[in-house]
Amino acid sequence: MLKIFNTLTKKKELFDSYHKRKVNIYVCGITVYDYCHIGHGRTFTVFDMIVRYLKHLKYSLKYVRNITDIDDKVIKKSQENKESVFSLTNRMILSMQEDFLNLGLLPPSIEPRATEYINIMISMIKYFLDKKFAYISDNGDIFFSINSYKSYGLLSNQILNHLKTNYNINAYDFKHFNHDFVLWKKSNKFNEPKWSSPWGLGRPGWHIECSSINHKIFGKNLDIHGGGLDLLFPHHENERAQSNCFYDYNQYGKYWIHVGMLLLKNQKMSKRLHNTLLLKNLINQYNSEVIRYFFLSTHYRSPIFYDEKNIKKSYLSLRNLYFTLTKQIYNYQFLAHDVFSKFRNFSIQFYQAMDDDFNTPKAISILFEISKKAIFFLNNHRIDLAQYLIFQLKHLANTIGLLCQNPNVFFMQNKFLNHNQSLDINIMNLIEDRDIARKNKQWILADKLRRKLFRLNIILEDTPAGTIWKKIG
Numbered sequence: 118m119l120k121i122f123n124t125l126t127k128k129k130e131l132f133d134s135y136h137k138r139k140v141n142i143y144v145c146g147i148t149v150y151d152y153c154h155i156g157h158g159r160t161f162t163v164f165d166m167i168v169r170y171l172k173h174l175k176y177s178l179k180y181v182r183n184i185t186d187i188d189d190k191v192i193k194k195s196q197e198n199k200e201s202v203f204s205l206t207n208r209m210i211l212s213m214q215e216d217f218l219n220l221g222l223l224p225p226s227i228e229p230r231a232t233e234y235i236n237i238m239i240s241m242i243k244y245f246l247d248k249k250f251a252y253i254s255d256n257g258d259i260f261f262s263i264n265s266y267k268s269y270g271l272l273s274n275q276i277l278n279h280l281k282t283n284y285n286i287n288a289y290d291f292k293h294f295n296h297d298f299v300l301w302k303k304s305n306k307f308n309e310p311k312w313s314s315p316w317g318l319g320r321p322g323w324h325i326e327c328s329s330i331n332h333k334i335f336g337k338n339l340d341i342h343g344g345g346l347d348l349l350f351p352h353h354e355n356e357r358a359q360s361n362c363f364y365d366y367n368q369y370g371k372y373w374i375h376v377g378m379l380l381l382k383n384q385k386m387s388k389r390l391h392n393t394l395l396l397k398n399l400i401n402q403y404n405s406e407v408i409r410y411f412f413l414s415t416h417y418r419s420p421i422f423y424d425e426k427n428i429k430k431s432y433l434s435l436r437n438l439y440f441t442l443t444k445q446i447y448n449y450q451f452l453a454h455d456v457f458s459k460f461r462n463f464s465i466q467f468y469q470a471m472d473d474d475f476n477t478p479k480a481i482s483i484l485f486e487i488s489k490k491a492i493f494f495l496n497n498h499r500i501d502l503a504q505y506l507i508f509q510l511k512h513l514a515n516t517i518g519l520l521c522q523n524p525n526v527f528f529m530q531n532k533f534l535n536h537n538q539s540l541d542i543n544i545m546n547l548i549e550d551r552d553i554a555r556k557n558k559q560w561i562l563a564d565k566l567r568r569k570l571f572r573l574n575i576i577l578e579d580t581p582a583g584t585i586w587k588k589i590g
């Protein structure tokens with residue numbers, strides 16, 4: 118039984134969707150003013166893993182990932198670039214879709230743009246003004262009043278009294294309280310996008326977009342609301358306030374899932390700190406499954422530390438699993454065998470880990486146990502047991518989007534073969550001699566050379582793409 122940690126209740130809860138075997142999932146997507154960075158890569162790989170696992174559990178899914186194509190950052194960037202907002206956002210949307218495709222992410226069922234939902238936003242804002250959840254400020258902007266929603270702060274664990282007493286002291290701001298947030302901005306500039314509304318020309322605030330898209334697509338029945346931890350406050354808190362006030366209930370979003378931050382040198386990654394890495398650069402440099410492995414080898418709620426060393430470690434780990442896959446005999450016919458049943462424990466443990474709030478590091482550790490056991494049986498000439506385990510290894514890994522490539526392709530594409538380790542010419546010659554001996558089927562000589570290399574701290578692995586060597590000690 119799947120349990121999910123719910124940010125709203127701060128505990129793991131048994132997953133139970135509004136409709137039997139159907140899941141409505143909404144994940145806050147990208148603000149398309151710049152290229153995606155690796156923090157985005159982590160967030161959306163995690164939700165891709167969740168989507169794949171829910172599909173594996175036989176749920177039918179409606180997965181919505183929105184696109185924020187209008188906000189202050191988009192306008193500022195388009196002006197800096199001397200480019201229209203439409204041209205900038207279109208360019209960034211294409212780039213994002215290319216990155217996510219290259220990263221191996223399943224496309225969402227719907228990928229709505231905020232600007233397609235302006236009419237719904239306007240009707241929600243009208244309702245908020247009628248019911249006094251919102252007010253028109255002196256400068257014509259419309260704000261949501263956080264005092265009007267008694268559960269404000271519950272999701273992100275903020276103390277409402279503190280937020281309420283924190284009065285706005287900025288004379289150029291027209292809201293009543295610091296944390297009141299804008300629903301509609303009156304247009305006062307010529308060169309920015311604007312829409313007509315009952316309050317004159319203007320444009321929507323950010324938070325209203327997610328409430329409006331969800332209202333149109335899911336109504337009240339949103340099972341999972343997701344996003345990066347950086348969106349928890351104020352974005353998700355504000356979105357929750359809007360939707361709960363609109364529906365006059367307190368249940369908007371049954372399960373709130375937040376993905377931990379990706380950190381660089383102990384600093385939170387942000388564009389402002391200028392330490393951002395672009396996702397497309399990472400994908401160009403490494404096999405996308407290595408990147409997925411790196412993200413999934415840490416629990417999704419924990420912070421993850423990015424550096425090149427950690428990516429290389431991920432590559433080496435994944436390479437070990439792929440190496441086991443090279444031993445697979447395709448179309449191997451399993452005979453009914455009682456012995457197989459004792460290995461079902463591996464599957465049980467794997468699924469238990471995944472059911473426990475998507476514990477991918479634990480699930481991956483089970484994959485290594487299976488791999489080790491398979492190699493053990495291969496070395497002991499129990500081909501049937503080894504083949505059964507290799508089949509199980511691939512099947513389980515596939516549920517979280519790992520080991521999906523042909524091992525030959527993985528080894529061909531890898532970027533680290535023999536990198537950054539220099540060998541003296543004598544060792545290089547020995548490796549080459551052994552390769553020639555193998556090609557000539559001189560097995561005794563080949564074995565002798567392998568043992569000689571081992572004494573020189575070099576171990577060899579024969580893969581379909583050739584021999585890989587590794588220095589030990």
Ligand SMILES: [Zn+2]
Nearest residue numbers: 145146327352
């Ligand atoms: Zn959102």
